[in-house]
Amino acid sequence: MERIWTDFANSLWHDWKGHGQSEDRLMQIKWQQFFLDRYQYIHIQEPSAAEGQRMLELRDSLIEAAGSLARGEMLKDEDIDFYNQIMHKKCLFPEIIKQDEGLELTYAGSILDWDDILADIVIDFAKTVIEEDPSRIRICDNENCRWIFYDETRNRRQRYCDDKLCGNLMKVRRFRAKKKEELED
Numbered sequence: 141m142e143r144i145w146t147d148f149a150n151s152l153w154h155d156w157k158g159h160g161q162s163e164d165r166l167m168q169i170k171w172q173q174f175f176l177d178r179y180q181y182i183h184i185q186e187p188s189a190a191e192g193q194r195m196l197e198l199r200d201s202l203i204e205a206a207g208s209l210a211r212g213e214m215l216k217d218e219d220i221d222f223y224n225q226i227m228h229k230k231c232l233f234p235e236i237i238k239q240d241e242g243l244e245l246t247y248a249g250s251i252l253d254w255d256d257i258l259a260d261i262v263i264d265f266a267k268t269v270i271e272e273d274p275s276r277i278r279i280c281d282n283e284n285c286r287w288i289f290y291d292e293t294r295n296r297r298q299r300y301c302d303d304k305l306c307g308n309l310m311k312v313r314r315f316r317a318k319k320k321e322e323l324e325d
């Protein structure tokens with residue numbers, strides 16, 4: 141399932157079919173527009189250079205933290221300090237809103253700029269780590285993909301971001317490798 145923080149972290153996009161090509165989409169207007177629309181952040185200006193720097197810092201920190209958590213490690217003290225600083229700089233007001241799927245607790249109404257969004261992203265991340273199960277945080281097993289996701293499956297065995305995409309690709313690769321081995325034997 142997509143979350144605010146995983147979507148944000150996944151703005152560093154890797155070509156899952158390729159061999160290590162990646163594209164940093166964080167500062168691309170097109171990616172920013174997708175992200176703002178998806179989470180209903182409205183009337184947000186383009187980030188300033190300083191905001192852009194802070195966005196990048198948080199994004200890279202979340203990628204690293206997701207990797208550590210996926211390996212079963214705890215968050216580092218300095219990371220916790222960093223996340224607290226981001227939340228403390230801002231004052232977000234929660235409100236209950238009605239959605240088609242039911243009620244939702246959101247901070248979106250008090251979000252006015254990218255620094256507010258960063259605080260919201262950290263809150264979302266903290267909720268996953270504290271209120272949910274951090275051992276369900278995964279990095280896609282296709283090493284070219286490295287998509288960050290939260291494993292919602294019952295058996296907790298989701299290895300790929302998407303079984304139809306990366307899952308199939310890896311199945312085909314394993315099959316071909318096996319075939320090749322058989323031919324070489």
Ligand SMILES: [Zn+2]
Pocket residue numbers: 156280281282285286287300301302306
């Ligand atoms: Zn993947």
